[in-house]
Amino acid sequence: MFAQFTRIMRWCLLLLLCIPVLAGLVGVIFPALGYFPAIGANSFSLDVFRTLFALxxxxxxxxxxxxxxxxxxxxxxxxxxxxxxxxxxxxxxxxxxxxxxxxxxxxxxxxxxxxxxxxxxxxxxxxxxxxxxxxxxxxxxxxxxxxxxxxxxxxxxxxxxxxxxxxxxxxxxxxxxxxxxxxxxxxxxxxxxxxxxxxxxxxxxxxxxxxxxxxxxxxxxxxxxxxxxxxxxxxxxxxxxxxxxxxxxxxxxxxxxxxxxxxxxxxxxxxxxxxxxxxxxxxxxxxxxxxxxxxxxxxxxxxxxxxxxxxxxxxxxxxxxxxxxxxxxxxxxxxxxxxxxxxxxxxTFLHWGTALEALATPLVNSLLLGMLVSTSAMLLVLFTLESEQLKPAARHANSAFSISLFLPLLVPGVAFLYGLVWFQQLVLQNAVWFHTYIAHMVYVVPYVFLSMAVAYRKFDNRYAMVAQSLGKTPWQVFYRIKLPLMLNAILVAWALGLAISFSQYLPTLLASGGTIATITTEAVASVSGSSTRLTAVYVIIQGAMPLIGFVIAWYLPGVLMKNRGASIKEKNKRRAVLHGT
CATH class of the missing domain: 1.10.3720.10 (MetI-like)
Incomplete structure (x- = not known):
């Protein structure tokens, strides 16, 4: 059952990477050929390219x-x-x-x-x-x-x-x-x-x-x-x-x-x-x-x-x-x-007060979007990597998956993102947060996968073999053995995904139509419209935000291990007391 679930997650990851890019390319090729019914262009021609090359x-x-x-x-x-x-x-x-x-x-x-x-x-x-x-x-x-x-x-x-x-x-x-x-x-x-x-x-x-x-x-x-x-x-x-x-x-x-x-x-x-x-x-x-x-x-x-x-x-x-x-x-x-x-x-700290007041909503939007995107990308990647271990794909299928993984990175963003916006206007037009979430996921998932794949593939499978020999199911091996032992690498990959989501400018601007303001969109806008001192505050906030994830990645494992050690010590003490009575 768990193996089947991981294979489904692998297909979900593949579709997540391919469908937005391919749909975006279709959505930009049609208008390039003169077909854009929204503005009354209903026929195909090469006039657009003639005008373009005449510039x-x-x-x-x-x-x-x-x-x-x-x-x-x-x-x-x-x-x-x-x-x-x-x-x-x-x-x-x-x-x-x-x-x-x-x-x-x-x-x-x-x-x-x-x-x-x-x-x-x-x-x-x-x-x-x-x-x-x-x-x-x-x-x-x-x-x-x-x-x-x-x-x-x-x-x-x-x-x-x-x-x-x-x-x-x-x-x-x-x-x-x-x-x-x-x-x-x-x-x-x-x-x-x-x-x-x-x-x-x-x-x-x-x-x-x-x-x-x-x-x-x-x-x-x-x-x-x-x-x-x-x-x-x-x-x-x-x-x-x-x-x-x-x-x-x-x-x-x-x-x-x-x-x-x-x-x-x-x-x-x-x-x-x-x-x-x-x-x-x-x-x-x-x-x-x-x-x-x-x-x-x-x-x-x-x-x-x-x-x-x-x-x-x-x-x-x-x-x-x-x-x-x-x-x-x-x-x-x-x-x-x-x-x-x-x-x-x-x-003076006047600029800080002005910036923090203006960036309250963009800051919340950035944090919510980043946490949601990074966490879901991390889960999707973990299940996909586990699928590789439980049932490795054929050589050609694995090569195709590797190429699909880099597809959003190998196709220029300005080429498919605008087409994707046109496609999104036809499907779930009012789901602005969902469209922005998908646009971020397309860029975050490949980097999270690259960061996590090395550690996951280096994992010593002898731990899993011993657990399986003791009757543990694949899910129990995954949840109780692999995740705790790879917690550091998981949190670092999650923090990287958080940082990449925070830095997305064009996907956020296009997918949301400018309705979802983030720290990055506001920082870019401030270059031409704000004072230098206010822009400096934006840069500090934007540069400090990725550190949130990495601070969590650095310190959370130690805290969890300390609490786990204290819990084990308490259980052993209780057992000693019961044994003594």
């Missing part, structure tokens, strides 16, 4: 999307592997992971706003430069960051956000017992042949890791080419990236602009496809270079340079994290903070 800036938008998406992914991947090469088999690797964790859970919108406080022409770095003797007006007039027409500021922000995720995926693969043992053997063989640690890593370890995390990297690439929050906050508005233009066209007061936006959404799928092809080309190029390097048999691989870059990346993150914290805290309590002073002119 003056359309190819610049495509170029910006490709440049920022492909460039940031390659830069983040290079930085991640340089960090791994520098700290592999070192006690510092866990410390580096801990350092990068804040950027991992920090929402994209909050990260972009925080970088504005630090790197803008009047930011903290510019203030230090002026005090160092540089020309203040020249810095204030700098056009490199933000809003540069070449997209460098968007590329930098995306790279800083993507690198911690790639590191996390690599470390989760490297921690698996069989792979860890295999990689250690590679390193030992390389050392015995005279290869330096850096050369052994890039020639023997890195290829094995890359093949395991290739699919998550492709998901990162598609996300980067179609991201809205960071280009909206840091990018140029004229022209913008294609994803930002799609958002503006869909929200235009003229409903006929939705046809143009639908055509652009289809074009965004093609842009992401081209980005994938470019990535594959770069991959084959580096594979060729790797084979040539192996044939030459060089024992050293610029070890000093690699270590220097690795320590430089760590230093960059330390500086950025420190300055971001300083900047947002100072702005949030500043009465007035003129350039280039390093300290504000007076302190």
């Amino acid at each position: 003056d800036d359309i190819w610049h938008m495509v170029w910006l999307s490709l440049f920022t998406g492909v460039g940031s992914t390659l830069l983040a991947m290079a930085g991640a592997f340089l960090l791994l090469a520098t700290f592999y088999q070192s006690s510092w690797l866990e410390k580096v992971q801990g350092l990068l964790s804040p950027f991992l859970v920090f929402p994209h919108a909050a990260a972009a706003i925080a970088l504005l406080f630090v790197l803008s022409p009047s930011g903290i770095f510019a203030r230090f430069m002026v005090l160092g003797g540089n020309d203040g007006p020249h810095i204030a007039g700098s056009s490199f960051f933000p809003y540069d027409e070449f997209g460098f500021s968007v590329l930098l922000a995306l790279s800083l956000k993507e690198l911690p995720f790639i590191i996390l995926m690599a470390l989760s693969v490297m921690s698996q017992p069989l792979i860890k043992k295999k990689l250690l053997g590679y390193v030992n063989v390389g050392s015995s042949l005279g290869y330096s640690p850096t050369a052994s890593f890039f020639k023997l370890v890195a290829p094995s890791i890359f093949t395991q995390i290739k699919l998550p990297i492709l998901a990162v690439l598609v996300f980067a080419t179609s991201n809205v929050e960071i280009p909206l906050i840091l990018g140029s508005n004229n022209p913008s990236t294609l994803a930002v233009a799609i958002m503006h066209w869909f929200n235009h007061i003229d409903l006929f602009m939705r046809l143009l936006a639908s055509g652009a959404a289809v074009l965004q799928v093609a842009v992401s496809g081209v980005a994938l092809l470019l990535f594959f080309a770069v991959e084959h190029f580096f594979m060729y270079l790797g084979k040539q390097s192996l044939m030459k048999g060089r024992r050293h691989g610029a070890d000093a340079l690699v270590r220097g870059i690795g320590y430089g990346i760590v230093s960059l993150y330390v500086i950025l994290i420190s300055t971001v914290i300083y900047a947002v805290v100072m702005y949030s309590i500043a009465k007035h903070w003129s350039f280039p002073a390093l300290l504000p002119e007076g302190v």
